[in-house]
Each structure stands twice: as C-alpha cells, then as structure tokens.
Amino acid sequence: METMKAYVLNGIGDLRLQQVPKPIPETGEVLLQIAACGVCGSDIPRIYEKGTYRFPTIPGHEFSGRIEAVGKGVKDHLIGRMAAVFPLIPCRKCPSCEIGSYATCSAYDYKGSRSDGAFAEYVCVPAWNLIMAPEGLSGEELAMAEPxxxxxxxxxxxxxxxxxxxxxxxxxxxxxxxxxxxxxxxxxxxxxxxxxxxxxxxxxxxxxxxxxxxxxxxxxxxxxxxxxxxxxxxxxxxxxxxxxxxxxxxxxxxxxxxxxxxxxxxxxxxxxxxxxxxxxxxxxxxTWNSDYAEFPKNEWKLAVEAMAEGKIQVRSLITHPVCFDELGEAIAMMKDRQQFYNKVMWTKT
Missing domain, CATH: 3.40.50.720 (NAD(P)-binding Rossmann-like Domain)
Structure with a gap:
C-alpha cells in the first residue's frame, strides 16, 4: 500500500503529521497531487476549538494541484493538468441543488471538514469540482480561488x-x-x-x-x-x-x-x-460561500479568469509561504498570533 504525508486532526487540538494511505480515485474522481493549500481563518477554531465533523480528518479546503490519475468515467487527457478545486460536494438531490444553489445544499460533503482535505500530499476529488487552470497561473494563485x-x-x-x-x-x-x-x-x-x-x-x-x-x-x-x-x-x-x-x-x-x-x-x-x-x-x-452553477455565473471561473487576466493580484497577499513540513508550526503561529500574517499557505514551490 502506498502512503503519503498528511496533517491529521485526531481530536480537538490534536493535529499530527502522519503517514497515511495514499488515496485511490473512485468513479468520477481524480487523484490530485497538491500544489498549494492556504490556511483559512476558519481552520484555526476548527482545529483547536470546534473540531471537524468526524475524527480523524485531514483539514484544508483552499487548494490546487496537478492531476496524477483518474477514476472510471473520467477522461485521461486531464492527467498532468493543473486545477483549482471547489471543496463543496453537493448532494445533487435537494431543492437547493435542483436550482444550482449548491452552497445551500442540505446534505453536502466538504473537503477539509467533513471529509479529508489538502493538508496532505494528495487528495481525491470529483472531476466535476475541478476548475481547470489557464496557462501561466501558479499553484499558489489557484489556491486563492476559494477566498x-x-x-x-x-x-x-x-x-x-x-x-x-x-x-x-x-x-x-x-x-x-x-x-x-x-x-x-x-x-x-x-x-x-x-x-x-x-x-x-x-x-x-x-x-x-x-x-x-x-x-x-x-x-x-x-x-x-x-x-x-x-x-x-x-x-x-x-x-x-x-x-x-x-x-x-x-x-x-x-x-x-x-x-x-x-x-x-x-x-x-x-x-x-x-x-x-x-x-x-x-x-x-x-452571503455564504460562493456560486458554482454555470447559470447565471460560475464565480470560481470568474475568479480564475480574473487572476489570469491580472485584474486580481493575489500573490502579494501571501505573507507566509511555507513548505509542507513547516505547516504545523505555521498553524500554531496563527493560533498564538505570534506575528503578523495575512495569508499562510503551504506550497511545493
């Protein structure tokens, strides 16, 4: 069994860097090698005060990555492409989903709080949740698509x-x-x-x-x-x-x-x-979350396009880019407010 490194929340306040099984994409999913993942302000109380919806969980919902493998039903031409990821996985059955209001879905899954997220080397996500990257955008910029x-x-x-x-x-x-x-x-x-x-x-x-x-x-x-x-x-x-x-x-x-x-x-x-x-x-x-439906506007695509066109400049907002092994210390720094920060992000580059 292949393994990977991940920061696993085993209980409230118990975040540990561990070796865990590398996920395998199921039908309709892709395996994403994480390029970058931001630490949201909501991650701090989630880790230290409130907990996630189950334990153990790998946090992290502001992320991008490169597609390494695909599951059944997903075309393999996506392999090697970079993408941002809409972390909310809607049920597609409730009244909100029927009108494309996925942020108000009554039975959604969510990467990083309800299922494993991207404080890890790899994560599996539905291909439907991918926003493919235009040329020239970095993993760090794509990871800022969520905010x-x-x-x-x-x-x-x-x-x-x-x-x-x-x-x-x-x-x-x-x-x-x-x-x-x-x-x-x-x-x-x-x-x-x-x-x-x-x-x-x-x-x-x-x-x-x-x-x-x-x-x-x-x-x-x-x-x-x-x-x-x-x-x-x-x-x-x-x-x-x-x-x-x-x-x-x-x-x-x-x-x-x-x-x-x-x-x-x-x-x-x-x-x-x-x-x-x-x-x-x-x-x-x-206001809550964002709109992901194609009609009238997919705000994730708007965000990625605006970054690619230079209308929105996000790299200067990242004050603390850290490598994966330093992520735990950076999260502790945020909790204790040991120094000023704007956006903390783990990145491969």
Whole structure:
C-alpha cells in the first residue's frame, strides 16, 4: 500500500503529521497531487476549538494541484493538468441543488471538514469540482480561488455597481480581495476599516490608502468626510458586533449592507444600530460561500479568469509561504498570533 504525508486532526487540538494511505480515485474522481493549500481563518477554531465533523480528518479546503490519475468515467487527457478545486460536494438531490444553489445544499460533503482535505500530499476529488487552470497561473494563485470566489459572491449579493462607494470592514485576506474586486468592478472609492493597524498598513502597501481604525476615530464622521453622504455598499467582514454597527452607520440612506464575517460569538445589535436600518431604509443581506452553477455565473471561473487576466493580484497577499513540513508550526503561529500574517499557505514551490 502506498502512503503519503498528511496533517491529521485526531481530536480537538490534536493535529499530527502522519503517514497515511495514499488515496485511490473512485468513479468520477481524480487523484490530485497538491500544489498549494492556504490556511483559512476558519481552520484555526476548527482545529483547536470546534473540531471537524468526524475524527480523524485531514483539514484544508483552499487548494490546487496537478492531476496524477483518474477514476472510471473520467477522461485521461486531464492527467498532468493543473486545477483549482471547489471543496463543496453537493448532494445533487435537494431543492437547493435542483436550482444550482449548491452552497445551500442540505446534505453536502466538504473537503477539509467533513471529509479529508489538502493538508496532505494528495487528495481525491470529483472531476466535476475541478476548475481547470489557464496557462501561466501558479499553484499558489489557484489556491486563492476559494477566498476570491467568496469575495466576489459577497459583492454580487450586495449588488455592487459602477461608481459605488464601498466600505469593507475587516482587512484580512478576503477583505483585501473584496477591495480588489470592487476596484476592478468600477467602484469610485474603496475604504477599509480594521482594528489592527498592521492590517491597515498591509492594505496600504497593497494600494488601498483610504483606511481607518474604528477604535481611534469615528467611522461615520470619517466616511462622511470622504463621501459626503455615506457609502453605497458596506461589507461586514470581521464577524464582530461593532463592525456590523459601523457598517450600518456608514451606509447612506437607501444603501446596502452585506453580512459576510463569520462570528466567533454573539452578534448583538444596539437600538441605534437597529434604527439605522429602519430610518435609512437599508437593505441588509447575508452571503455564504460562493456560486458554482454555470447559470447565471460560475464565480470560481470568474475568479480564475480574473487572476489570469491580472485584474486580481493575489500573490502579494501571501505573507507566509511555507513548505509542507513547516505547516504545523505555521498553524500554531496563527493560533498564538505570534506575528503578523495575512495569508499562510503551504506550497511545493
């Protein structure tokens, strides 16, 4: 039996580098040799606090790789090709799946949390989940397709239009992708808010100069000074009550607010915040994951095409590229916040 190296979550907080059986592709699947896999912010509580849906599990859902072998029913001309991977495996039977809303599938599988993911040398995935790579894209760029698709989905949910003034609350990896998408989409002004000055400095180094720390300045006054009336669209990307309130206060009358941040605790809303929604007649929508259906838009293909065309620049967002054997230490660094990071990613190159 062939084996491979993988980081296996054997229980909450028990992540170990182990030798495990190398997977074999079943019907409709391919065997992917991992080229790169990002560590999502959600991976940290999944590993250290919440656990996965079963143990043992190999985490990792932001990944790309090269097709090494195919199972029955998959054409072998795919062998050797690079691809990004949509990690959600829908049931294809529920009402959501029937209309192509796979992110709201009621019985889905998910690589890295419900089944083995890409903190490993190899993984098997359905061929349907592959987004084939155009020439010139690296494994690292392809591994950023997942957060890039999540970002574009949030903006589409918010109805972003040309000339919109946009506030993004939360300047992490997806926040900066939101900013890039908004600028590429024709936003007239892109503003970023975060309580971490290091994140704001990183955003400025990546070309976004309109930044604010809400703990040091009144966001509403700062927004009004720069826009005159408030923003057309605010995206809450931090998952914190104060961030949500700031978005509601920043939006202009008749504006739109998208709730995207994954909260780590209760998301209470003050009376004033509630009044902001009422009196300004705001549209507040949620967003979850991304659209993978061909109609009306496959956001994964949009993301990969935008990276290939240079509209979205993701390599500069990777602050900590590490080799596979260093991944465990990098994850521990993220947990303990030992240093500033934006995107941590294990990569073969």
């Amino acid at each position: 890039a698709a999540v970002a574009v989905h949030a903006l589409r949910r918010g109805g972003l239009d040309i000339g919109d003034r946009v506030l993004i609350s939360g300047a992490g990896p997806i926040g900066l992708m939101l900013a890039q998408w908004a600028r590429a989409w024709g936003a007239s002004r892109v503003l970023l808010a975060d309580v971490d000055d290091r994140k704001l400095a990183f955003a400025e180094a990546n070309g976004f100069q309109d930044t604010v720390n809400p703990t040091k300045m009144d966001v509403q006054a700062w927004i009004l000074e720069r826009t005159g009336a408030g923003v057309d669209l605010a995206v809450e990307g931090a998952g914190h009550p104060s961030s949500w309130e700031n978005c509601l206060r920043a939006a202009r009358p008749g504006g739109r607010v998208v709730l995207m941040g994954n909260p780590s605790g209760p998301m209470g809303l003050s009376q004033i915040g509630y009044w902001e929604m009422l009196r300004k007649q705001l549209t507040v929508v949620g």
